[in-house]
Amino acid sequence: MSCVPFGLVVQWQPLRRDGECRRRPCASERRPPGARRRRRRPPNPPLSVPRTAAGARRYRAERAHRECARWEARWYRGCPSALEAKGVFVAAEVADVGIAGIIGFVGAGNMAAALVRGLLGERVVTPEQLWATNRSNDARLAALRDRHGIAVTRSKREIAGAASILVLAVKPRDMSEVLRELDGLVRADHLVISVAAGIPLRTIEAALPGAAVVRAMPNTSAAVQESATAVAAGAHAGPAHLATAETIFRAVGDVMTVDEDLLDVVTGLSGSGPAYVYRLIEAMIHAGTELGLEGPLARRLAIQTLVGAARMLETSREDPGALRERVTSPGGTTMAALRALEDRGFAAAIREAIGRAADRAREMSEEFG
Numbered sequence: 001m002s003c004v005p006f007g008l009v010v011q012w013q014p015l016r017r018d019g020e021c022r023r024r025p026c027a028s029e030r031r032p033p034g035a036r037r038r039r040r041r042p043p044n045p046p047l048s049v050p051r052t053a054a055g056a057r058r059y060r061a062e063r064a065h066r067e068c069a070r071w072e073a074r075w076y077r078g079c080p081s082a083l084e085a086k087g088v089f090v091a092a093e094v095a096d097v098g099i100a101g102i103i104g105f106v107g108a109g110n111m112a113a114a115l116v117r118g119l120l121g122e123r124v125v126t127p128e129q130l131w132a133t134n135r136s137n138d139a140r141l142a143a144l145r146d147r148h149g150i151a152v153t154r155s156k157r158e159i160a161g162a163a164s165i166l167v168l169a170v171k172p173r174d175m176s177e178v179l180r181e182l183d184g185l186v187r188a189d190h191l192v193i194s195v196a197a198g199i200p201l202r203t204i205e206a207a208l209p210g211a212a213v214v215r216a217m218p219n220t221s222a223a224v225q226e227s228a229t230a231v232a233a234g235a236h237a238g239p240a241h242l243a244t245a246e247t248i249f250r251a252v253g254d255v256m257t258v259d260e261d262l263l264d265v266v267t268g269l270s271g272s273g274p275a276y277v278y279r280l281i282e283a284m285i286h287a288g289t290e291l292g293l294e295g296p297l298a299r300r301l302a303i304q305t306l307v308g309a310a311r312m313l314e315t316s317r318e319d320p321g322a323l324r325e326r327v328t329s330p331g332g333t334t335m336a337a338l339r340a341l342e343d344r345g346f347a348a349a350i351r352e353a354i355g356r357a358a359d360r361a362r363e364m365s366e367e368f369g
């Protein structure tokens with residue numbers, strides 16, 4: 001029996017109809033005379049209450065996995081004779097997450113690989129539900145197939161025919177070619193999700209008339225399942241399409257729904273955001289080493305400071321301003337540091353950076369749209 005939980009997919013287990021119990025002999029019956037009893041596997045440690053979004057996802061996955069294991073144990077050791085006597089089938093697994101149907105990735109690069117890892121890691125789908133295609137890089141396709149057991153093809157017709165959800169994970173400059181190649185292959189019941197930065201919904205909808213389209217703006221932290229993703233629905237996309245898109249991106253981090261006209265700002269804030277944070281950490285390491293710390297030590301301190309501060313924000317639900325004030329004693333070291341930052345226009349520089357990135361995203365929409 002599979003150990004993968006499904007939301008919409010129900011796996012059925014055939015039961016014998018002859019009324020005979022198919023219970024395996026129990027351990028004491030199987031043990032040769034005189035053999036020592038095998039030590040029992042220790043029970044699973046209790047699950048600790050998650051405190052972060054990533055922890056919550058791991059918690060859900062582990063809980064679903066344990067529930068599955070319990071089902072398997074019950075199935076193989078016990079004999080559901082009441083059901084068996086009726087000669088019926090029993091639903092072996094129904095869980096609260098999952099996507100039915102096949103997801104086809106058009107573009108098999110970094111973003112597609114991150115989504116494949118997340119979807120399988122979070123058990124949202126099984127490998128059989130994932131297909132991928134790209135333009136020419138056979139080695140990359142083969143790596144995805146070998147590592148994750150997903151199906152790969154070079155044919156857009158084949159992938160569009162098999163999949164009910166198509167994820168367009170190509171660079172913005174390749175989008176017009178992909179849309180041309182998909183012309184006539186996309187059905188009205190397809191959900192098309194684009195992750196290409198700067199390609200407006202209207203461009204995709206014009207090329208694939210009638211299709212439900214959702215545009216997503218994830219960020220590079222999808223590679224470690226910590227993306228901040230915003231999704232926006234097109235004209236033919238309903239709540240169910242949006243919910244499916246959210247389920248897909250939740251597998252690689254947090255996901256929020258916005259109107260499309262806000263996606264440029266989202267691009268400026270969270271799409272390009274990891275780079276601002278890398279720049280901050282880079283500057284902190286540089287300063288630390290200039291002031292006498294060893295490089296690796298400065299790096300460790302800076303990264304852990306960032307992780308700790310982010311976790312404080314995530315768990316305390318307090319405003320960042322309130323947390324900042326709490327750690328800033330009048331006349332203390334932190335106050336001296338923050339004054340230096342503001343003297344050099346720290347907040348204004350960040351505002352300018354996000355504004356410029358949003359403007360560039362808008363320009364790109366006009367260029368590619």
Ligand SMILES: NC(=O)c1ccc[n+]([C@@H]2O[C@H](COP(=O)([O-])OP(=O)(O)OC[C@H]3O[C@@H](n4cnc5c(N)ncnc54)[C@H](OP(=O)(O)O)[C@@H]3O)[C@@H](O)[C@H]2O)c1
Pocket residue numbers: 106107108109110111112133134135136137138140169170171172174177178181195196197217218219220221222271
């Ligand atoms: N990576 C990120 O962290 C990130 C974050 C936010 C948004 N995004 C968005 O995600 C999209 C993909 O980014 P990426 O980093 O995954 O790019 P990537 O690693 O360069 O992958 C692009 C993929 O598109 C394929 N491709 C190009 N033309 C194609 C065609 N005509 N038909 C089928 N496949 C085609 C390429 O195939 P070949 O290798 O065979 O050429 C490659 O597999 C971009 O639009 C980007 O804006 C990415």
